[in-house]
Amino acid sequence: MYKLEARDIQLYYGQKHALKGISMAIKPNTVTAFIGPSGCGKSTFLRCFNRMNDLIDTCRIEGEILIDGRDIYKDRINVVDHRKKIGMVFQKPNPFPKSIFENVAYGLRINGITHKKFLEETVERSLRQAALWDEVKDDLKKSALALSGGQQQRLCIARTLAVEPSVILMDEPCSALDPISTAKVEELIHELKNKYTIVMVTHNMQQAARVSDRTAFFYLGELIEYDDTPTIFTNPAKEATQNYVTGRFG
Amino acid sequence: MYKLEARDIQLYYGQKHALKGISMAIKPNTVTAFIGPSGCGKSTFLRCFNRMNDLIDTCRIEGEILIDGRDIYKDRINVVDHRKKIGMVFQKPNPFPKSIFENVAYGLRINGITHKKFLEETVERSLRQAALWDEVKDDLKKSALALSGGQQQRLCIARTLAVEPSVILMDEPCSALDPISTAKVEELIHELKNKYTIVMVTHNMQQAARVSDRTAFFYLGELIEYDDTPTIFTNPAKEATQNYVTGRFG
Amino acid sequence: GGGKKSAENNAATSIKIDGSSTVYPLSEAVAEEFRTEQPNVNVTVGESGTGGGFKKFSRGETDISDASRPITAEEMEACKTAGINFIELPVAYDGLAVVVSKQNTFIDHITVAELKKLWEPAAQGTVKTWDQIRSSWPKEPINLYGPGTASGTFDYFTEAICGKKGASRGDYTASEDDNVLVQGVANDKGGLAYFGLSYFESNSDKLKLVPVDGGNGPIAPSQETVSNGTYAPLSRPMFIYVNTKAVERKEVQGFVKFYIENAEKLSKDVGSVPLQSNEYKMVLSRFAAKTTGTIFTEGKTSVGMSMADLLNKQEGK
Amino acid sequence: MQKIKEKSIEAFLILCASITVFTTLGIIVILSIETFQFFREVSVFEFFTGTEWTPLFAIKKYGILPLVAGTLLTTLIAIAVALPLGLTIAVYLNEYADQRLKAVIKPLLEILAAIPTVVYGFFALTFVTPVLQKIIPSLSGFNALSAGLVMGVMIIPYVSSLSEDALSAVPKSLREAAYGMGSTRLQTAFKVMLPAASSGVIVSVILAISRAIGETMIVAVAAGQEPKFTFNPLQSIETITTYIVQVSMGDVPQNSLEFRSIFAAGITLFGLTFILNNISYWMKQKYQQKYE
Amino acid sequence: MFKDSLFKYFAIFCTSIGLIVLALLLFDIFSKGLTRIDWDFITNLPSRRPERAGILTALFGMMWIVTLTILIACPIGIAAAVYLEEYSSKNRFAKFIEINISNLAGVPSIIYGILGLEVFVRLLKLGNSVLAGSLTLSLLVLPVIIVATREAIKSVPNSLREASIGLGATPWQTIQRIVLPACFGSILTGIILAISRAVGETAPLIVVGALVYVPFVPQTPMDQFTVLPIQIFNWTSRPQHGFVVNAAAGIIILLLFVFLLNSIAIILRNRHNKRVKY
């Protein structure tokens, strides 16, 4: 069975037709990469999976998104509970204006967890997984906003990991990270995929090739090709894909 | 003679010692890349060249920064005129809440240029250089905030180019761009270096290697090594540099 | 109405007074003195204006209403529909002073007819210089100051001088606050104002009092001339109206009695003018007799009558 | 369970928001009942076109225009003071002054809004007017000018503090971009920061205008109580609010036609602010579209 | 650059105007009233003799009123603002309320007084009580609080909401834990302005039935009361010079009270703003 499934998704921002009939099925415990030029709808599609587009007034969506076989748009689903199972890391780092500790503990706290020991352990583990622990372990009380961009992004990843979701959506999670941190995060993604289903948007071909099992190529709101990653990068079916991954595109 | 020169720069954010005695000289019409792990002070150092750190209350700086031989911190220099000669592109896209056209025309307008034809030509040329013209040419009156992240960043580049500065500082200009746009920007940087002196921060080793003439490696607020790019990437003097560029660092 | 039931074991009882701001200082003074006599009675005084006071009074929200003019027919009607009877008690006078600036050298007195010429509606836009009033006065521009049109003072002055309530020219500088008028006229050489006598007394260094000739020669207002009625027609009576139901309460009865007995002494304290001693006796007996209703029957006004006459007339009826 | 909690919270929030609607309804109902009575005796046409307002005189005229003119005149003067000063101060505090200075000046200025308005009234009457009379000899003792000026100073903090808040909320990166392009502080402030903060700035200005229109004590004390159909700021005038206070706290019997005139005046004021608010609301919508 | 410094001096000039007016006012008031202030002035009951009159009951009445008004108006105002910004997705109802609120901000305070009199005093039979007065003032300051709070909420970057929602927080949790704390400082500014306004109000309270001569301190919200501005207003209209001095002294106390309120809020705000910076 598929973990995530999209069926003929049409998405509009007001008049703008941003996604044009996208269908895709994602197996559990895999890493899927979305690639494509800027503005092609990768982020938009990613955000369909946790109904984040609900927050945009002008946004209208048609089609079905199934998670574990349940349509999250049509069924009488509890959106909030649903989002808890789907973690998300965003393109721009967006730490809360709280301490580093409280940022990571946030997801637990809103679930009513107050046990101090448990919070501390989870925060430490999450920060370690996000390769940030060593840099901040003495400053957990400091405001997260004082961190550099890269540190902030890794904090946001740690924050998501703390609630142990079953799917993690990542929108260019490494775009603000240096190679070392990036490598760590990629390693982490590798580890996580044993437990989680991961979908990530990336601009970095190498990253997509290195990390993902499957790759989807988007162009102008359409899903051009979706296949195993090696196939996409070495033997794609469409010429557009070929041109894009080899950098000849434009 | 050197275009830019830094002499023993010490920089503090309040108590935090962010730059520790950095000296560096940059020749005109070259591309210099700053690399180093997140939080090492690359952005901070870059911002010394156009005195952008002046805007941060807690920031204190010692040492000399010379541009065309003049110390921009000590001499009775006009900071504003100075900044006009130094363009800057930031890490996070930050278009003004104006139309696309007005964003690019902004730099000209503040210099008192109102000639319509000239404005239009400059805007078009700059947008073309930034590889954005085709996407927005029909929507020049639209708010820049409606663009996607990648489009916004290219707009910011166009905005800087419009005023034709003599030095361009770029803080991870491509971190929000897709490979095609990135390639275009890199190409553009190549072209521009005939007329301009370019300093860029990047997390992308390949980019640094492809684009720059000289590369500076920073670590924990110190300048570890500064040399011709091929040397840095193939035969660095310091082991730390070696480890970093080969990804073994951390 | 009439406050919370005082059933609770020896909790302080209360008396609620509201109404005219002109009468307020006197009621406040009485309430203050009453405390030494009966510290357990909480007397409160408000100043929402005579009209506002009567409104509350007619809804049974207050025990006593302060008034700077007699109750109107409409207000009586409202009381009647609510089943409220009242005892009307004059407690003091408010003398109206006509004043000019200290810098004004030519006005030494003024007749009622001249005041009328100056203030009547027809004067608006036509009477502009002092020589139009009396030929011996210089041809200097006239600037008039007077109370706001919503005040009892305005009503009374227009009725006493021009013969009809509200009959006044409109092109004068108006303010509800007499201190503001004082400021205005004090620095205005061609200015003339009328307002409460007490405001002149506190500012006699800046202002010149103008004696008014009501037919018996110019008379300047003073405690004495107002009280004995020789300063006519510019002194108006002030009243309290007591709810008869409230009078059934011992503390209210005690308070009203205390009010009448001490009004003479206290009104001097606060700057208004007491009635004559014998008039207070009449008022007290009026209260003792619980005579309800007003002395000012249809069409009758308080202008040009001494308080004793009025009270006598009522007794005689 | 959670859902019920969320729903009940939302219901509570809606209730709170609705209180403002009930308030308006209450005001309209109370004003209308009396106004209706009033218009049974006074012609609506005369009321809205008459240029004489003398309900309390022997010869009664019910033309509201003099009061409207007085209200608009003092408000205009006040805004002419508060808008440029307030905005300039907001920009200065946000762009020029260092943090410590700002932390002192902002609250100091907020005190201006906290001083009881009676005090301002006497200040206008006993200080500002005499000083102005030295410059403009024809200035009357009570006048719209000094009342308006002082009122303008009083509402400065409404513009300066709230606009400064709006400016502070503009992302730091925008300011950096503007400086990076070689903008002067002035250009940064007026070409980038103010447009970016436009919605907050407009709101602050609307609030200040509303405050000026509704202000009572200053105009009652210093602008006079002489309804005149004039836009000459040197003369004494009367505003709608002054008339309402004057009558509602005065001697006028409360179920008379004279007294009812305050409700008709009140509804006029309400209508006036309603029109102004809709104009500015519309302007705000248009303005925002351009920038967001 | 020249224009720049020109503007700077102009701005300093503008700021000075505000501050100079403030200084003049304060000087005027302090020179008149400062000598009158002593312990007796604060602890005495009202009196017809200026030199014996005190403000005890007015001061306590005012504290009652302010406290109750804050307790009533702040939760409602913030809740309404939250609803308008975070829940109503720009529907007609929200638009209607928005226009409605800006209209309310322009209604003269005395009309609120009339409303309070009819609704709280008479309809709800609260009498001329502290509670009726506070409810009236709450309605009066509500628009100010709502408008300011909305602006504050707007300034919170959307990315923070998304992050919180993405972690599975409910809308209310997001508001309570992320949005409101992040803009708490600006909300306080609005509340300071609103409360400062409530503290100085005279006319609506007189209409609602606040008295002037009250010889006792209110013990419960149902007691009658007077407040300092009414006492001051009364004193300024009395003929005797001694009352003018009393009024000035009363104003000084009133200002000190406002300073106290403001300082508390400003300290909170500055401490908060230091913590939160984007």
Ligand SMILES: Nc1ncnc2c1ncn2[C@@H]1O[C@H](COP(=O)(O)OP(=O)(O)OP(=O)(O)O)[C@@H](O)[C@H]1O
């Ligand atoms: N809130 C919005 N309102 C209107 N249009 C939007 C909105 N968000 C995105 N768009 C438009 O929808 C299209 C897809 O945007 P999206 O952000 O999904 O692209 P993307 O592939 O993630 O690009 P990037 O790589 O630059 O992040 C773009 O053309 C963008 O302009």
Ligand SMILES: Nc1ncnc2c1ncn2[C@@H]1O[C@H](COP(=O)(O)OP(=O)(O)OP(=O)(O)O)[C@@H](O)[C@H]1O
């Ligand atoms: N405004 C500030 N106040 C205090 N500390 C700061 C400030 N800006 C940066 N820092 C600190 O200074 C150090 C250098 O920051 P800088 O932004 O220059 O790093 P960077 O090399 O550009 O990192 P990144 O690659 O993540 O952008 C970091 O440790 C950061 O936490």
Ligand SMILES: [Mg+2]
């Ligand atoms: Mg995207």
Ligand SMILES: [Mg+2]
């Ligand atoms: Mg950086």
Ligand SMILES: O=P([O-])([O-])[O-]
């Ligand atoms: O307050 P008065 O009714 O006397 O004007």
